[in-house]
Amino acid sequence: MPTRTSGNFYGIGIGPGDPELLTLKALRILKEVDVIFVPKAGIKEESMALEIVQPIINGKKIVEKVFPMIKDTEKLQEFWLDAARAIKKELSEGRDVAFLTIGDSLTYSTYVYLLQCLRDMIPEEKIHTIPGITSFNAAASLVNLPLAQRDERLAVIPVSDNVEELRPILEGFDTVVLMKVAKRLDKVIELLEEMGLAETSVFASHVGLEDAYVTRNISALKGSGRGYMSVIIVKRPPK
Template identity: 60%
Template sequence: MKPGNFHGIGLGPGDPELLTLKAIHVIQGADRIFVPKSDTKEESMALEIVKDYVEEKKIIEQIYPMTKDKSLLNTAWRKAAEEVCTEIRNGYDVAYLTLGDPMTFSTYIYLLRYLLTMLPEHAIHTVPGITSYNAAACMANYPLLTGDERMAVIPMPKDITELRPILETFDTVVLMKVAKKLDEVIQLLEEINLTEHALFASYIGQKNAYLTYDLVSLKGSGRGYMSVLIVKRKMP
């Protein structure tokens, strides 16, 4: 039996219209659709995005633990990779769905590490997706980079003081995983006079998408979840 192929599909931030044509084509041609799902959520956002293209497909949900225990996580990813490989060795083409871009702060990367040890490289294909910060910048008509400007894309550090030299070095800084540190970040931006050109966006690509330049109004709002904060030292 000829083995199938594996396709990791970046779905973008949440809007089904932001799926690439290639992502749709691959999903429609796949025999099996693997859908990652948190053990704390009842529904899969990834599945909701592609529901119009998977009606007659076999859907396989994989539950991943929301934990920082590396041992538990490694066990979960290894098990997930083995499940994927079983379908591929049985001759099925597999599409694995992941939000955003597969290679940008994605848990897909951990699965991929195992797959690369289990499958020939020519059988593994990754389809890029639009990132949340890209989508947010376009929605707000907010230029990320011009000329020879430099940009940093970073997750929120545990120690907020680590942000200051980064904000003072790069022309554009994209802060991911802002979560509960939003108020602290706003306070720092006020101290170094960088609130004027900062863009806050949450739930981009979804029905409850929110954009604002008024960072001060966000203090105490609790809007840090599913958000991105883009800071520029100056606008072109």
């Protein structure tokens, strides 16, 4: 048998949480690779990505890597470089490696930092990104809500602390997907109410997970603290 000189790397989008929303390609690769790297926010925290795929990867070598929730990109870069070096080592010893990302691998995913590091270290043809179902695609499906049809315009926006920045976007698009709402939930709801958009919006949190929650009664969520791991899909009311 020929000896393998270097393995392949797969950045896999595993969907929002429901293992049935893994693609067949993701499933096959997860079963085939030798090592699976999983991201987590802190040493003591469980990796959500790992929990989702755990039932199908029993017995595999798992490497957990901590990527703290910090905004200092220089510091964060050290964590990504460390992960990239560890992945490169596995590859150079002939093993195939997967890295898990929630939702789609290239949509607001920190996987992109890892990708940048790896590109400087290993040949491009050894790097394979596998797309996944995004959180907002899964959220829209939960309530059978079309995201865009005909000539409608769709925007996907991460919410910043300056919620007012959303106003021109909400005015200019037929559908606006708001991600990373988190602690800004109450402010976002107030803006949607003021703009007459609260009644046609959908809120969905922990989509695909056991505690998934979806509602069209956005106003009732004020003060609930439910903003974490959530998306809001804002639809302009029909004219």
